[in-house]
Amino acid sequence: MSVISRPSTSWRSLRSQLSRWSIFVALSAIFGIILVVAPASWPKLVTGIVLPGLTLAAVFFLLAAGLSLIFGLMDVLNFAHGSLFMLGAYLAWSCNVWLDPRYPGHWPVTIASSNLRFALGLIIGMLGGALIGALIEVCFIRPLYSRPIYQVLLTLGLVFVFDALVRTIPAWGSLSRPPIKPSALSGSLELLGRRFPTYSLFLIGLGFGLALLIGAVLQRARVGMIIRAGVQDSAMVEALGINVRRVFTSVFAAGSGLAALGGAAAASFIGVYPEMGLEYQLFAFIVVVIGGLGSYGGAALGALLIGLARTFSDHLVLETSLPTAIASASTVLVMALVLVLRPGGMFGKQE
Helix, strand or coil: CCCCCCCCCCHHHHHHHHHHHHHHHHHHHHHHHHHHCCCCCCHHHHHHHHHHHHHHHHHHHHHHHCCCCCCCHCCCCCCCCCCCCCCCCCHHHHHHHCCCCCCCCCCCCCCCCHHHHHHHHHHHHHHHHHHHHHHHHHHHHHHHHHCCCHHHHHHHHHHHHHHHHHHHCCCCCCCCEEECCCCHHHEEEECCEEEEEEHHHHHHHHHHHHHHHHHHHHHHCCCCHHHHHHHHHHHHHHHHHCHHHHHHHHHHHHHHHHHHHHHHHHHHCCCCCCCHHHHHHHHHHHHHHHCCCCCCCHHHHHHHHHHHHHHHHHHHHHHHCCCHHHHHHHHHHHHHHHHHHHHCCCCCCCC
């Protein structure tokens, strides 16, 4: 009787790596072909596509990284993550406006320096998002760890609650607010003979720096092991003297703070408006699906792909007579291509 042997682990690993590389090869071939026929020169390509794409990628990463961390470590899919991004943006915008002595309705205490107001807005936006995230985990998510469907329904409901809250506050309302840049980042720099906004370079540096910092913490810290063990058997982890509930709350707050920091930084780039939470929540889910649910490295790479794809498609629509719908659909097309080649995402677990 013959026995059909299963593929070895090494072969499955090699096949997984090859399928992962096939995604890069396919996307690189598509972009390469279009770049050859594109009429733009290399300086225009760098300042018109690559750097703007990296700017969008930094914003997407700040939002998607927290979502990926919370799901990867705690198995909680927070549909209100984009709302925390929106609240961080409004908190930062409020600091920039209400602390300005030139603003008619400013607070009794004002700060003359726009740079100091900007830095304070980033801090308050991040801390405010972390605090709200901790409250959400303690009050709503903690009783529902064994009921994932209820978690989804609850966080979806919070989206409408936060949207109504923003529209109800008189100083925020339903109108969009223009971006307010600090004086130190309001200019532009000359790159390859063309001007590029300084604030976009700041966003790229912020996203890249936080990616390295979070990656180093995840590689060296024991928090991931503790949380995964707590999800499987919280009683055993508690017996080791570890407060699992406090660790869960800290991780949820950290992920929420990252989303709020992304919103606070984006407020001086795209402005603030009530719909930004839902809009960027969609981008965040596309990023984490491409990278693989729960994969931090996948979130970083997915943000890079989506950011470059979006700016490239915008540039292509402007340079040619293609319909503008191509630009809007580009992110979904990239996601579809990745999922066809690797259904679990680039760094996700394959079933």
